[in-house]
Amino acid sequence: MIATAAPRATGSAQWADALLRSFAEAGYGLAEPGVLQPSEPFLDLSGEDIRKSLYLTTDATGEELCLRPDLTIPVAREYLASANAGKPAGYSYLGPVFRYREGRASEFLQAGIESFGRLDRPAADAEMLALALQATQAFGVSDVEIRTGDVALFTSLIDALGLYPVWRRRLIKDFNRKINLEQDIEQLTLASATPRNEYEGVLAALAGSDRKAALALVTDLMSIAGTSNVGGRTVAEIADRFLEQSTLKAGALPRDALKIIKRFLAISGEPRDAIAQLRALAKDSKLDIGAVIDALESRIGSMTGHGIDVAKVRFSTSFGRGLDYYTGFEFELHARNNGVEPLVAGGRYDGLLQRLGSTAAIPAVGFSVWVEALANIGNPAATGRPS
Template sequence: MAAAQKSGLDPKKIETVLALFKDAGHDLVNPPILQPADVFLDLTGEDIRRRLYLTQGTDGTDLCLRPDFTIPVGRQHVASGTAKLPAAYCYNGPVFRQRPDGLGEIPQLGAESLGRTDTAEADADLLALSDRALDAFGASGMAIRIGDEALFAAVLAGLGLPNVWRRRLRDLFGETDKLASAIDRMAGDNATDDDSRDVRLGFLSALEGADPAAAHAVVEDLLSIAGISAVGGRTPSEIADRFLEQAALASGARGHDQAAKTLRAYLALKTDGEAAVQALRDFSASNKLDLDAPIAAFERRLSALTAKGIAPSRLTFAAEFGRRLDYYSGFVFEIHASSGAIGGPLVGGGRYDKLLTLLGAGENVPAIGFSMWLDRIAASIEGTS
């Protein structure tokens, strides 16, 4: 009821949508609002990390108000120890993210599906379920945007880049401007005379090639002299690892012009669902990359979506599109108001096949889910009424 009041939506419609989720086999759960902060600092993107509401327990443990539901639901599933797979959950309640204006308490509904091995059908089921939920709220025919981090990873794998660059670029997928800047840097296109940058690169050059233990000691000593024990939840050791990675990036920031050109061509791909498969095949052939497996998976997903009543013509595939949460690993989607007048998606979701293992599961668990932003849905309905 409280979520309905804060969202501006009819409580009866929220109950209707929850019933829709339950009919699809999702059990209603309510994970704790207070969560261990280190999990979110490690597994969410920079955008979420800097917007956490942080506090501390009496024992000194760093805590935060949950900024999303996916990680708390996953933690609850793993902690139960007896939950069988496949499993499916739904939820209704607030998440908390600091905002420059307005309250940081955001009402959300959502659903998660864990352990299904029929990947294409699971992807289609969750996207179709979110679309039906929007219909139940009275927000029909909204624009659907899709992307696929697995395709981007396959392109990276075929370019012969050093591992440190592959990891860095994949970490930035979905951060369009930062990714473009990193690609420019990889190709040596953004040289600058900025003195502070020269000093930083000088420090990184001194670290590059150094014995890792000695480099760690240098960085930790510098932080200790400055009186810094942690930055953004990262320990001095983790900060030292980051400096060493930056040193490796700085030393290998030239000589990858052709790889940069190929990446820019891939990230520029944008088409509707009907033309997406052929566009990907043409790109693969022209750049002599083996993308047969991820393209086949992409095509199976489109067929499964069509079988669920979502025509490819409703979809926009953008190769650069990734969602700004580090745990996403494959197919991602967002549903936006057709008018474009609402800032941000009404629905956001995707596949996160590695997350539950990172949360302590004893085996890999394929998983996909989505969240619905109830305040945005209410605003979109009001704007069309």
């Protein structure tokens, strides 16, 4: 349900309650999604690896449910079920989330903002960062390190290189999950020299195919064999594996593409300098990635308009948050010289709402605040907030 009043605050939530009021003043009303959520969206979007961190149960119908591990997906589902679906709308939230974290409490408070439907993406991105900085300041934490990146840049680069679909899919997946790309590329290149095996005919039939064609072929083959899985792997998983092996058989990642990717991933520093390096890379490599660089430049201009000193923002082309559903701008705010875990983190996820059932793509951007982490290092005297 969408509420209008903040929940009663206790302990560290007293600061968060004041934070919610400031979010409301910025136009973000309070959302209060249920604590129990269907587990499928979390497993689908984050992979089965997240299962070991979830607190799971089933209802009387057999549907698998979980205690919400974060609030982005629940708020997005509430938005899609509301009369505002497809229209510009923004929500704030504050509540407990539940996730197994070794050596730390499994229940902890999370606050944040989600903004849906805005077409002015660079301006919306900049506003999220400005509000995230406001969140840390509400807890008396002003000296933060701002780390930013943009997965859309990497996606556009890979698209412009014209690689095999399986290369594209794997490289983007690895980037999103913060896997060492250069190491992975080397391993895949070596794998292209693997000896012949009993599936040579299938691999040859898949050479140059896309994922849809591979899935159709493997589905037909397994239907003929009268089975729907092998060794616990689904048809889709088997098709992906065959497609990957087929591509590797066709040849290694082109050397010039590897060189361009490595040069791209080395770009970091002050955003304006990074933009200059990106434009130089595009020119030298004759790659059509100008539109996404222009969007980055527009975002930086909007940040300046929000009073953010962009000279203090660190941008890196290799920065990622480790979640598949991000599609563009990503950021984290860390305590200066104490920044292993972020205090605030978020970004753009334009594809998420379609994966949750929307019939059309809906722009979306937001961030989450780790309330207790901020409260632990905050200075109540700096803001007059209750201690």
